[in-house]
Amino acid sequence: MEPTASPPDAAGPPPGATRSTVTLHVNGVPHRLTLDHRTTALDALRVHLGLTGTKKGCDHGQCGACTVLVDGWRANSCLLLAVALDGSALTTVEGLADADGLHPLQHAFMERDAFQCGYCTPGQLCSAAGMLQEAADGHPSHVTPDTVTPGAPVELTADEIRERMSGNLCRCGAYPRIVEAIGDATAHPAAPPVPHTVHGIGAVSVNGGGRTAS
């Protein structure tokens, strides 16, 4: 049988030249951690906090599997050093839902069979949650017509969703279902935006761009 999970890693030397103590507010819970300066936000979540819902696909900011919300903005957590996030609020897939239910996106992904192996799914969900808020806040994408009113909420057509979700790879090819699921969730009256507060943008890599065929 598998031994039971270990407590959060407290090993290692005290804060100093190579380690610092930071507070990360993860899914509404403050965690005071003394971390190696090299530790990414992704590894802080997965290894130190045992929140393995956030996935490591490439560790290079190229696949989006590690997408979380940092102060409401979607970010590749593998590209963020945890030590630079002191005081930040992180939302992971484990924190998308209320205690007793599923986020409308989670529900829609299940309804639409918008995943197969499931490894990119937490990143897709967090990315979608952040993306819905970006569109509601009037952030344009590469495919937003230049006729729309600046700052007005952007209507999430299938093209908009595809473009805005192109930072999250899915090798199982669930994209058509993902687009449908997100479309369903946008139509859901109770789709709650994840609250975000303005944070030091310089520390946050916003995962809003889209890489396309060429």
Add this chain to the structure above:
Amino acid sequence: MSHDPQPVPPEAPRHPLGAPTARREGRAKVTGAARYAAEHAPPHRVHAWPVPATVARGRITSVDTTDALALPGVHAVLTHENAPRLEPPEDPAVAVLQGPAVPHRGWYVALAVADTLESARAAAEAVRLTYAAEEHDVTLTPDHPGLYLPKEVNGGYPGTRERGDFDAAYAGALVTVDATYTLTALHNHPMEPHAATAWWDGGHLTVHDSTQGSTKARDDLAALFGLDRRDVTVVSEHVGGGFGSKGTLRPQAVLAAMAARVTGRPVTLALPRREMPAVVGHRAPTVQRVRLGAGADGVLTALAHEVVTHTSTVKEFVEQAAVPARVMYTSPHSRTVHRVVALDVPSPSWMRAPGEAPGMYALESAMDELAVLLDLDPVELRLRNEPATEPDTGRPFSSRGLTRALREGADRFGWRPRDPRPGVRRDGDLLLGTGVAAATYPVLIFPSSAEAHAAPDGGFRVRINATDIGTGARTVLGQIAAEALGVPEERVRVEIGRSDLPDAFLAGGSSGTASWGWAVHKACRALREDLSNRQHPLPREGLAVAADTREEIAAGSPYARHAFGAHFAEVQVDTVTGEVRVRRMLGMFAAGRILNPRTARSQFIGGMAMGIGMALTEHSTMDPVVGGFTERDLASYHVPVCADVHTIEAHWLDEGDPHLNPMGSKGIGEIGIVGAAAAVGNAVHHALGVRLRTLPLTPDAVLPHLP
């Protein structure tokens, strides 16, 4: 209904098979609760980081781990000088750290183990190795002097087949096509990197491994470490995709087990993405010459498909790209040949539809070229070449739905009316075109065993070491069990993904549902029979029945058994940028009975999406100087993104075939990619008027040919 002596009702309340049942593990996957191999953290777990070789061929001449071991938190550095000795493996690609020889760049030569990921990585970078490099040869050419004729190719097929007199028939043909198609190496790149968490408990080894088959992984690990298979447990509850690359034991499991033995601690090793192309297999590059000879009516009189490919010096793996030409079309005079050369390259292996995917790209492109030459509709050309029996063997087909798939697919797609002229449809700066290609994939079934259990409370449990790599295996096995037992699915629990469950074949060759499902069906039918004959209440521990399918599968079949399909694609070619985009795609499949339309549709569409990648974006270069793959990460190796995949529809025929298995199913995991790239390429020809015979069709390849 506790202690009901007959918990099985006489009539099934409904039919679970064919229902669009939602994935059983869906909630676990959307909430992040599903744990993959690297996500198991036993107490005192440490982390490992591998060191890849930096020469393409040679020997390690010195090892210096002093600096690495001096770093804080480092437990061990394993190299060929101190790693545990392994028994000689069946697959030499997993004989890691056993000697100083380096067979290719990226071959693992050391492993650092430390308290934290950061320390392990730093230690790996601090290992000092020197090499005696030897001249390497990594370049595949169609006239390479090292090319030879392999006896067998992947799948156990003969390397060469000849029927009739191809040369004479081809020389005498009224119309001929002679075209050569070139495909680069391709990489599986499942989203979950290959990972393992291993520990030893006394003499017992447990490994959480991202593998497509933990029965085989267990057996292979036991053989490597000289253990009885009862002393090894491999768990693969959730696997983040594999597409063939996790079908065989891979270095992460072996290295993690070694490191755990040396350190006495549980060890997690997740392979860095950039190192994967060198150590988890790839689709071998191919140069494929297809020659078709036909009469004025388009009926083939001669067909040759000759494939040149590479393997490594580690082992022989031959991509069986000429094999589908033995199945597809009437061809009284036929030659199908593979030639392979062993280069100083990483070992190729399975990638979704090995053989069929690259082979059908070439064959179906050549058929399109023949249709253009004859000014014949490409759907019609294929209909005229339907064979009465399997051309290579003369065996009757158990079912062959290609004709219907082509016809019904064409209708649904809106194929007709179609102006056959290439290069004439414009939408502003865009040129538009449509293309079609056929698909085929063999029906493979392997022996498996299963156990079905009835509890006194009316619940059932099915146990089988199937693996769910994203196919929905748990779900469809629950449906099969419920149907066989005649009970609602909700009453059937399914246990899969551990090697201490009844042995089963791996998730590969589109064989899973047929192989596992047959064993589950057999066990459940036997249990149902026992229950219906039962006079007394079930004992407290319930009643279990085991079954295996060795006999049934050994009996074989007198039929040629294949799934078929047809792809239709509409593309646009940007005449300014050279960018090709797929506007819409439709697949029509004939794959026996579809057991779960929801998960089946996802698999078909997923295969087609990967086919778009094969056609338009995925490309890997073997650098002749450096001696390794150039595109080693997901920024340079372009798997399709959401914006690349617009409208894809997958449909299927209601195909009844009594010669398959008790469920009547054919495999569906791979046929979606077969022919998809050819349909896109043929559509590009129709749009552009230029035949491009090298994939992928990236803008730089298209630009020189723009009008």
